Amino acid sequence: MRALHVPAAGQAPQLAELPIPEVTDGQVLIRVKAAGLNPLDNGVAAGALTGMLPHEYPLILGRDAAGVVEAVGAGVEHVQPGDEVIGHVLLAPPIRQGTLAEFALLPAEAVALKPAGLSFAAAAALPLAGAAAVATIDAVDAQPGQVVLVNGATGGVGSFAVQLLAARGVTVVATGTATDAERLSQLGATTVVDHTGEPVAEQVRAVYPDGVDALIDLASTDAATAPLGAVRKGGRVAALSSVAGLEDALAEAGLTGGGLLARAAREVTGPLAEQAADGSLAVDVTTVLPFDRATEGLAALAAGHARGKTVITIQD
Ligand SMILES: NC(=O)c1ccc[n+]([C@@H]2O[C@H](COP(=O)([O-])OP(=O)(O)OC[C@H]3O[C@@H](n4cnc5c(N)ncnc54)[C@H](OP(=O)(O)O)[C@@H]3O)[C@@H](O)[C@H]2O)c1
Structure with a gap:
């Protein structure tokens, strides 16, 4: 799969092939349709969390995503393959998985069903x-x-x-x-x-x-x-x-x-997605970029003058 990742500590992110992660207990593997960017992604890429949590390389960037469930690990019952979902890679050791990839491994506690009326791009902008x-x-x-x-x-x-x-x-x-x-x-x-x-x-x-x-x-x-x-x-x-x-x-x-530290668990993101789908919460996506321009989106975010959210389209 194509993934925007840091190959080794201190290296610049690159968009290149990596193996599709294997689904493990309590995890959900999704086919990523869209990934939302956050300032945290630049922090992770720069190694800002290395003193706080162990990192493993190659390290895939991105925390927020919307897509379709490909496989679920043991103990996951609230979603199944084929479901359209919104999700987040929670900050947990080791820092390794990410959503700026064609497939992403997400903890089940941070995966919620995506309402049908919400686009993948808007859903991907929501979690964190x-x-x-x-x-x-x-x-x-x-x-x-x-x-x-x-x-x-x-x-x-x-x-x-x-x-x-x-x-x-x-x-x-x-x-x-x-x-x-x-x-x-x-x-x-x-x-x-x-x-x-x-x-x-x-x-x-x-x-x-x-x-x-x-x-x-x-x-x-x-x-x-x-x-x-x-x-x-x-x-x-x-x-x-x-x-x-x-x-x-x-x-x-x-x-x-x-x-404080926010936690984009499904109890929070699920209801927000419902509000977004029924129109009571607008998702202010101001920039949508194709996958091969993801680093441009990250650079614009790093400049510190974001307006609303930036979303990267990963797969149709
Ligand atoms: N702790 C957590 O769990 C958690 C979770 C999410 C986000 N965060 C952090 O929260 C912050 C905001 O996140 P975000 O996603 O909203 O970032 P963002 O999309 O990059 O937006 C930052 C905004 O701050 C404005 N800004 C910068 N300096 C300002 C100043 N001195 N006074 C007023 N506005 C100023 C910028 O507008 P101008 O161009 O007008 O300056 C920009 O619109 C980031 O530092 C992020 O890392 C933390």
């Missing part, structure tokens, strides 16, 4: 970003009537977080440039704050002088520049990227929360 949006919303315990700031709202996770918050009856303040305002409003944002202008916290306080109830931060890397000042005392913060000094800064500001 959708699950991460749900995880951050749960972490800040966003309630109807509250105001939540989503910092980094324009990318993959933000596109889902803004919609899911608005659907809960939460007032959403989203960051984005002037050209993003219309798109973010359509997704459900009430106020759009330009993060390339004045400090975000100041702009938010100009509209909400008492501060917002919570911050979902998808963009900050340092607490010193994170818009913590937008949040009222006692408010909550959930961050997805690694934010230096966050714990101390939260304590100092009288806020609670911290960083």
